[in-house]
Amino acid sequence: MPLNMYLRHMFKMMFSLQWKEFNRGKSVGGKLVAKIFKWFGIIYFAFMAFMMGIIASAYGGPLAEFPLKEDSIAPFLYVNKQLIYVFAYLIVMRYFVQSLPVLNIKALLLTPLLKTKIVRFSLLKTVLTYFNILPLFFLIPFSFLLAQTGKFEIIGLIFWNINILGLIYVTNFFNFLLNNKDKLIYAIGGLLALAKGLEYYAIIDFTEYSEQFFYLFYSQPYAASFTWLLVFWLYDYVNKYLLGGLYIDTGLQVKTKEAKMEDFSFLDRFGKTATFIKNDLRLLKRSKRARTAVYMGIGMLFYGMIFVPSEEILGSGFLFFGYLFSTGGFLFMFGSFVPSWDSQYYPLMMTQNIEYKEYLNSKWSLMIIGTVVSTVLASFIYSFFGVNAVYAVLAGAFYNIGVNGYLTLWAGAYTKSPIDLNSSANAFGDKKAFNAKTMLVGIPQMLLPVLVYYFTSQYYDHFTGCLAVAVLGTLGILLKPIAFNLILKAYKTEKYSTLKAYKTN
Amino acid sequence: MIKIENLTKKYSKQTVLDILSLEIPSGQTFGLIGNNGAGKTTLFSCLLDLIKPTKGKVINNDVEVSTSEDWKSFTTAFLDETFLIGYLMPEEYFYFIGELRGLSKIQVDNFVLKFEDFFHGEILGGKKYLRDLSKGNQKKVGVIAALIGEPKVIILDEPFANLDPSTQIRLKEIIKDLSKYKDTTILVSSHDIQDVTEVCDRVALLEKGKLIKDIKTNKETLKELETYFKG
Numbered sequence: 001m002p003l004n005m006y007l008r009h010m011f012k013m014m015f016s017l018q019w020k021e022f023n024r025g026k027s028v029g030g031k032l033v034a035k036i037f038k039w040f041g042i043i044y045f046a047f048m049a050f051m052m053g054i055i056a057s058a059y060g061g062p063l064a065e066f067p068l069k070e071d072s073i074a075p076f077l078y079v080n081k082q083l084i085y086v087f088a089y090l091i092v093m094r095y096f097v098q099s100l101p102v103l104n105i106k107a108l109l110l111t112p113l114l115k116t117k118i119v120r121f122s123l124l125k126t127v128l129t130y131f132n133i134l135p136l137f138f139l140i141p142f143s144f145l146l147a148q149t150g151k152f153e154i155i156g157l158i159f160w161n162i163n164i165l166g167l168i169y170v171t172n173f174f175n176f177l178l179n180n181k182d183k184l185i186y187a188i189g190g191l192l193a194l195a196k197g198l199e200y201y202a203i204i205d206f207t208e209y210s211e212q213f214f215y216l217f218y219s220q221p222y223a224a225s226f227t228w229l230l231v232f233w234l235y236d237y238v239n240k241y242l243l244g245g246l247y248i249d250t251g252l253q254v255k256t257k258e259a260k261m262e263d264f265s266f267l268d269r270f271g272k273t274a275t276f277i278k279n280d281l282r283l284l285k286r287s288k289r290a291r292t293a294v295y296m297g298i299g300m301l302f303y304g305m306i307f308v309p310s311e312e313i314l315g316s317g318f319l320f321f322g323y324l325f326s327t328g329g330f331l332f333m334f335g336s337f338v339p340s341w342d343s344q345y346y347p348l349m350m351t352q353n354i355e356y357k358e359y360l361n362s363k364w365s366l367m368i369i370g371t372v373v374s375t376v377l378a379s380f381i382y383s384f385f386g387v388n389a390v391y392a393v394l395a396g397a398f399y400n401i402g403v404n405g406y407l408t409l410w411a412g413a414y415t416k417s418p419i420d421l422n423s424s425a426n427a428f429g430d431k432k433a434f435n436a437k438t439m440l441v442g443i444p445q446m447l448l449p450v451l452v453y454y455f456t457s458q459y460y461d462h463f464t465g466c467l468a469v470a471v472l473g474t475l476g477i478l479l480k481p482i483a484f485n486l487i488l489k490a491y492k493t494e495k496y497s498t499l500k501a502y503k504t505n
Numbered sequence: 506m507i508k509i510e511n512l513t514k515k516y517s518k519q520t521v522l523d524i525l526s527l528e529i530p531s532g533q534t535f536g537l538i539g540n541n542g543a544g545k546t547t548l549f550s551c552l553l554d555l556i557k558p559t560k561g562k563v564i565n566n567d568v569e570v571s572t573s574e575d576w577k578s579f580t581t582a583f584l585d586e587t588f589l590i591g592y593l594m595p596e597e598y599f600y601f602i603g604e605l606r607g608l609s610k611i612q613v614d615n616f617v618l619k620f621e622d623f624f625h626g627e628i629l630g631g632k633k634y635l636r637d638l639s640k641g642n643q644k645k646v647g648v649i650a651a652l653i654g655e656p657k658v659i660i661l662d663e664p665f666a667n668l669d670p671s672t673q674i675r676l677k678e679i680i681k682d683l684s685k686y687k688d689t690t691i692l693v694s695s696h697d698i699q700d701v702t703e704v705c706d707r708v709a710l711l712e713k714g715k716l717i718k719d720i721k722t723n724k725e726t727l728k729e730l731e732t733y734f735k736g
Contacts, residue, residue, distance in 0.1 A: 258632045259594045275604045279590065286592040286634065348588040351553045352605045353577045353654075421591060421636075496557045503587070 014113075014121055042130060049137035056138075057145035073151055076218075077211055079142070084210035087167060088192045090131065094175045095185045096292070098131055109246065119242045123173070123235065132168055139164060152218075159221035160214075166227030173234040177241065182288075272354065276362035283341060284334075287421040290341060293333040297370060300329020301378050304393075308385055316462070317454040320469075323389065324396035324449055326378045330370035331400055332445075335408035336415065338363045339491075343418035343502040350499065356491055357484065364405055364484075371400050388462050392453075395466035395473070399449045402476025406483040407445050413490040416501035506531040506658060506690045507552065512561035514547055514714070522547045522558070522714040529692070529707075531657070534684040536705030536722075537694040538730065544714040545694040546584065549662050552692070553582055565658060582660035583647040591636030595628045595646050598635060599653065606654030613653065620649050623675045640667050648676065652683070659683070660692045665700045673700075680704050698730040 056079055108118050126132075143157050178185060198204045217223050264281055267274040283290045307322035325332075334341075338360075342349055349359065375397035382389040449469045457465025476483065507529040514522040522544040529535045537545050550556040552563050554570040562569055565576040582588065590598055596617075603613035621629065627642055635643060648664050664680075665673050681704060683689050695701045701708050702722055710718035710733065718733065720726050 259634045259637075260632075261594055261596065272605070275601065279593070279601060282597070283592055345587050345590050347553075347555050347584065348590070350555060351577060351580070351582050351588075352602070353607075354605055355574060496555075499555055 011117070011121065014108075014118075045134060046137045049134055050141055053138040053141035054145060057142045076146055076152070077215070080214035081207035081211040083164070083214045084206055085192070085196070087171060088188065088195075090168070090171050091174065091178070092185060092189050092192065094131055094171060095178055098126075098129060098175060115243060115246050116239075119239055119246070122242070123176075123239060126172055126175075127169075129172070132172055135164070135168055155221055156218040159224045160218040162224045163217035163227045164214075166224065166231050169231045170227070170234060173231070173238045176238045270365075272358045273362040273365055276359060277366055280341070280362070280366050283421070289419060289421050290334075293337070294330065296333045297330030297374060300333070301326050301374060301381060303329065304378070304382060304389075308389075315454075316457060317450050320392055320396070320453045320465075321446060321450045323378075323382065323392040324399065324446060326382075327371060327375045327393060327397040328400040328404055330374055331367045331404060331408060334370060335363070335367045335405065336412065337419060338367075338409060338412040339498070340412070340415060340417060340419045341421070344421055346499055346502045350495065356488055360409060360484070360487060360491065364409055367405050367408070368401055371397060371405070391463055391466040395453070395469040396449070398470040398473030399476075400473070402473030403449075404445050406476065406480075406487060410483075410487045410490055413487065413494045413498075416494075416498050418502045506533070506566055507692075508564040510561050510564070512548075512551060512563065513559050514544075514551065514556065515559045520714055522551065524548070524561075524714075524716050527709070527716065527719075529690060531690055532684075532687045533707055534680065534691045534693070534705045536701035536708040537692065537711060538696070538698055538701050538708060539694075539711035540696075540734075542713070543711040545711055546662055547714070548711070549582070549584060549660050549692065549694065552660060553580070553584075576658075579657040580660070581651040581654070581656040581658070582662075583644075583651040583664070584660070584662040586640075586643055586647070588647050588650075589635050589643055592634055594634055595631070595638075598646060599650055602650045602653050606656075608654055616653060617649065620679070623649070623672065623679065625672070641669060641672065644668060645672065652679075655689075657688055658690045658692070662694050663696065664693060665695055665697060677704050698727060698734065702727045702730065 057075055059075060109115070139161055143161055146152050147154055147157055195204075195206050199206060217227075262282055262285070264274075264278040267278055270277070284294055285291070304319070304322035304326040307319040311319045339346065339349075375393065378393045378397075379390050382393050449472065452472065453465040453469050456468040507527075509524055509527040511526065512522060512524045513520060521542075537548065539545050547556060551558050552565065552570065554563075554576075557571060562571065564570070565580060568576040570576050590601070593601065599613050599617050600610055603610070603616075608616070617629065624645060628638075628646060635646060638646070644664070644667055648661060651659055651661065661680075664676060668676065677700070680691060680693065684691055684704075684706070693701065693705060706722055708718075708720050708722055708726060708730070709716060710720075710730065718729075720729065
């Protein structure tokens with residue numbers, strides 16, 4: 001067989017390997033639901049991007065001058081202003097959400113497949129990921145509509161697009177280098193927050209520089225060659241970087257951290273519940289996968305902020321939704337994966353001298369502790385927005401504790417996707433941090449309290465609306481024994497199939 | 506101690522386990538041997554209520570395992586790495602198991618210390634989480650953890666596989682020591698006929714889910730099993 005035909009054949013085989021991995025994976029049924037939801041999300045975001053493209057081409061953004069003067073190019077400038085944040089955000093999002101190609105690298109190493117092929121395949125596979133395609137849904141209608149106004153040079157716009165696309169690919173390949181460099185990504189995240197803060201207090205406005213920089217892409221078309229040179233250089237660099245790591249004692253090695261004992265014996269007074277909480281605290285500290293739940297919980301504290309400035313447009317219902325989420329972040333991020341956190345040693349849990357009730361109670365307790373801590377922090381954060389905001393935060397907290405805690409736990413009995421806690425620490429490792437299912441369970445839990453609040457506050461006032469939700473939550477707290485019995489039943493009937501689902505790991 | 510009545514497990518049409526009756530008296534060291542797919546692990550999983558049998562029941566010390574959880578207080582097991590918690594250090598894991606069995610830290614420390622020889626200096630006081638230990642060392646931790654808290658029934662699935670020679674010998678000694686206690690029932694499965702005949706009072710041979718032989722171990726047992734597996 002001539003070499004190129006041989007290679008083509010190999011390439012095909014690798015694709016089929018990927019397909020089988022996807023198709024024959026564990027827990028197909030549960031995966032299907034998650035997949036449908038994922039696609040729903042993908043279409044939703046693509047649609048949103050498309051609409052934003054259309055809107056942005058006419059108005060720019062909320063801060064652009066309005067009404068627009070004749071011949072104004074304000075919308076274009078506004079988008080250029082924001083691009084710096086868009087790219088910073090893109091880097092952070094990619095790091096947490098985009099999973100790098102997981103090929104069964106180790107097995108392939110001993111096949112007659114050239115190492116360069118293996119790496120090139122993994123790299124090229126990322127070219128068509130969602131993160132690279134989604135921006136086009138914004139860029140194309142946006143640019144097309146701008147071009148139609150006749151105020152822009154077509155060539156300039158085309159090269160502006162080519163440049164932006166180039167930068168998107170820069171972030172794509174950059175993600176490979178960032179993989180597992182947690183400190184770096186938190187530094188970038190921190191800088192992003194700092195930049196936003198400086199802008200907010202009008203100390204330094206980075207958007208000015210952003211506008212000038214990205215405008216160059218339009219006014220100086222040849223700039224595109226630099227961007228794409230950077231893309232190809234980076235591609236080449238990552239290629240070599242990964243190639244150098246194709247040894248089981250370097251890039252493919254799972255790095256291990258030195259272990260440290262942790263005592264937590266101050267919790268012992270809480271009896272058997274404490275035994276599990278101690279373990280879960282260790283889990284949250286030591287598993288990267290689990291730590292993400294904590295970080296996201298912290299991030300969610302600020303979720304209400306998104307809705308505060310847009311209350312007049314979106315209405316008070318959305319604002320309430322934001323507050324509800326800000327205290328419930330940890331509860332959802334951790335609770336949605338009970339008992340999946342223990343999936344790797346579920347048989348152990350099921351044979352130890354413990355009752356299901358104690359086990360579930362400990363998980364619930366941890367969720368509630370997290371919610372209480374979140375509530376204290378959120379009350380502080382939102383106290384700057386007045387006492388009404390604090391009422392809403394507290395009402396949301398009551399509902400989260402009294403209702404959402406149980407619902408999340410109950411739904412957990414049916415969530416049978418195992419979690420690989422040890423997945424971490426190499427350039428090819430999967431690090432998909434959250435699951436679409438989390439959101440799926442989340443929606444009905446959020447809708448009811450928002451509706452209760454909305455209608456009560458429409459008939460009476462804000463305070464009564466909050467009170468109504470808080471009363472629901474309090475009722476839930478009082479009904480704990482009944483709720484727990486129902487949850488217990490669900491877990492008991494699902495025990496065997498859960499064990500089976502976790503086993504096909 | 507353990508009574509199995511009419512136990513069958515079917516997956517669609519394939520029967521993977523079909524045992525009419527089996528009784529293991531208290532204090533016995535019971536060995537289970539068979540080729541791959543004989544149903545050894547399935548049987549143990551049924552004993553531990555990890556798999557729901559299609560028919561029949563398992564009674565552990567008068568407790569029917571699928572209806573009551575009371576058997577958990579006197580039964581321990583180590584089947585595979587799903588009985589380990591990867592993000593714990595060995596000591597923390599021992600304490601966790603100990604706590605569930607009502608032992609204090611000091612009691613656990615004293616108990617585990619007895620096996621220092623067995624651990625060969627690679628488990629205690631190390632700076633590794635269980636997930637970072639080698640397969641063999643993980644197994645050592647799992648097996649010893651199953652002995653914590655004076656359980657009446659100990660179930661070990663292939664405890665000798667993947668262990669280095671010295672550890673295998675030491676583990677056999679540990680199991681033999683345990684079997685001296687009149688009220689400790691031990692169930693061990695293995696691929697190695699020599700291992701089981703050496704350690705167990707009684708050896709049962711499983712083939713395609715069925716009990717083929719049930720022998721009180723004697724001088725001829727090894728030969729008998731050998732001739733069977735030869736063909």
